[in-house]
Amino acid sequence: MSFTENIKKTFNAVADHLLAQLQRGEDANINLNAEESLFVRFNGNKVRQNTHVEQRTMGLLLQKNNRSANLSFSISGNIEEDIQRADFWLAEARKECALLPEDPYQVPLQNNGSSDSTFKGQLLAEEDVVQAITTPAAGADFAGLYCAGPLVSANKNSKGQSHWFATENFFVDYSLYMGEKAVKSVYAGTHWNQDEFAANLAQSKNQLSLMAREKKTLQPGAYRTYLAPGAVAELASMFYWGALSFTGYKQGSSALKKLADKEKSLSPLFTLRDNYGLGLIHRFNSLGELAPESMDLIAQGELKNFLISSRSAKEYGVTGNAAEAYEAPRALEISPGTLSREQVLKELGTGLYLSNLHYLNWSDRPSARITGMTRYACFWVENGEIVAPITDMRFDESLYDCLGENLMAITDFAEVDAMVSTYESRQFGGKKVPGMLIKDFKFTL
Secondary structure, eight states: OOHHHHHHHHHHHHHHHHHHTOOTTEEEEEEEEEEEEEEEEEETTEEEEEEEEEEEEEEEEEEETTEEEEEEEEOOSOHHHHHHHHHHHHHHHHHHHHHSOOOTTOOOOOOOOEEEEEEOOBOOOGGGHHHHHHTTTTTSEEEEEEEEEEEEEEEEETTSOEEEEEEEEEEEEEEEEETTEEEEEEEEESBOOHHHHHHHHHHHHHHHHHHTSOOBOOOSEEEEEEEOHHHHHHHHGGGGTTTTBHHHHHHTOOTTHHHHTTSSOOOTTOOEEEEGGGOSSOSBOTTOOBOOSEEEEEETTEEOOOBOOHHHHHHHTOOOOOOOTTOOOSEEEEOOOSBOGGGHHHHHOSEEEEEEEEEEEEEEGGGTEEEEEEEEEEEEEETTEEEEEBOOOEEEEEHHIIIIITEEEEEEEEEEEEOOOOSSSOOOOEEEEEEEEEEEEEEOO
16 A cells, blocks of 8 residues: 555544544544655765655644634554544643633634545656766766655545645755856656756756856946746745735735735736646645635736635635635746747846845835845846856845836746755645846845
8 A cells, every 4th residue: 555545544544533532512623744755865966865754744723612722743654553642632632722712713614625636646766766866967066855755735624624635746956066156956846757857957057067157246236137937936935925915914014015005016017826726736725725726916016815814804804715824825826928038138138147046035024125145057148148157146126126117028938946845844835937037126235
């Protein structure tokens, strides 16, 4: 029996047992997050670490007498043992409910329906991983992490709701080094293609060869700038930091408050949505509520929807849209435009080509102003030709400028920025973003 089949059987048995133990006046919501992962870490194009991780975590929300207790615990995959653990934690949840004050914004559980999706990938056989990665990387100082295996998320509650989502995927998050110079890339998906990986590496090697040229130091100022999809992905990550949260808007901490209040606007070229059709993550949230398949958050430069959790909806008397409690996008997509890949350098003309950004943070949240640094393969371009890599620069830029009147064009292609976080566990999700050509992108250092 495969890991996915085993955990499905275990989860259903343990969850059904827990729900059967509920007493009068009790409701429960149960979540599962599980993974079976192979991790292989490379340095100098050699294996430095090789390990397997299996983990299964159940979350229990118990509602009783207008009180809510949230607990999580690990399970082993042995049904009898796991039922004993579940009984223990249910008793602990009851004790906690007895000590808690009433929750005025408790969201009563309901039946949000059922879903069952399992996607089988085509992953590298474990014995083939090292050769598949190191052979095309030969001759390069390759450092990175290969991670692959099944991921599972599931949910049940006492109202009859039931959701299951399982997938098999992989990523190679890597850098190529030339002394202190480096380029970075990610190859990710559900079906490994050796030719695609080799092409990804070849592109990185080409960028690294350009990094061998003498660096050009630029003065602070505003430059015509092309942000490649990797750089746009970093910029787009700022939308996760409360910018699209309805609670953040009501409490005055959303960086897009002026956009929502129509004091500011973005370019009509810019559209951002939550799109679960990308297949990067399941639609159901931790309460089992189903988000819309696709929902525009910003359409043609105007804010159309904040993300609203059911708790916020109850607190502020509005209609929710099945957002998680943290009210951030889970399947972010920025719509492509009309700029072709072949025309990028020509349309840039003279300016900066930025492959990556990092260390982003709000420098002035009410003005949606962001600061950060250039990183990896960033180049100075003259007359449509790459001339030299640049020394690191710090930018300080408002979204209302770079995504507003200074947004000149968006590419007709977009790339998936896969979720490569492995902190505590592998994560679902990611985003799909195009490249952008921006006039007068501002640098301060």
